[in-house]
Amino acid sequence: MPDKSYQVVCTGLWVGEEQDWDQSTPSDEYYLVITTMVRDSKGVLAQKTVTVPGAGEFESMDTGDWKKFEVLCWDGPMNRFGTFTQLYESDEGQKKENRKLINDAATQVVQLGTGTIPEGLQKLSTDIFMKLLDLDDDMIDAQVTRVFNSAATEKLVNSPQKKSVPEGIPYRFRTDHWGGGGRVRMYYDIRPS
Structure with missing residues (x-):
């Protein structure tokens, strides 16, 4: 059946x-x-x-x-x-916006110092800041x-x-x-x- x-x-x-x-x-x-x-x-x-x-x-x-x-x-x-x-x-309904702001800021800081940032490192730094700031x-x-x-x-x-x-x-x-x-x-x- x-x-x-x-x-x-x-x-x-x-x-x-x-x-x-x-x-x-x-x-x-x-x-x-x-x-x-x-x-x-x-x-x-x-x-x-x-x-x-x-x-x-x-x-x-x-x-x-x-x-x-x-x-x-x-x-x-x-x-x-x-x-x-x-x-x-x-949290504040802005997870994507927070992630983008942190990602953009990290990219600008690294580009000022070295000129480029590897994609994997960029994602890792964004993840770390999201956790540290409790924005997830x-x-x-x-x-x-x-x-x-x-x-x-x-x-x-x-x-x-x-x-x-x-x-x-x-x-x-x-x-x-x-x-x-x-x-x-x-x-x-x-x-x-």
Whole structure:
């Protein structure tokens, strides 16, 4: 009998507590990296990784704020599955701009002294300054959901969909993320493809 096909969908985010410290901005700017790992009945492992959300979608998140959305994390046959979710806070939402400024400054300084800078050394110096100045994005937390075998997946799919209170975000399972004094809850649904 072939494996059934399901969709795993990230359906929303709720901020229970904002982080204690957030660089120079008064709010948190979250994003997630979600990897869905599935195994079929023949033992073949597959995975799909998505980044949620698009740029700027979760800017200015404060305690009590929430977002309802749908991001497809998996669509296809599976016998069992699990998710690995990494929650990040984008420092000032300017990681790329900070990296470019440091890279340009390092290039100018080195060119004044030697005239050229090898590409590998330029990237290394930029990486070092980003770490020293703590300008990289901060990983708040990483969570692995328990692995749902075929019976548990079927039970989950056939269970009534829940709604978060008071946000009304539909879900069948969720993950809680704690770090930096903050607390964020992610919601997921699973349904037949």
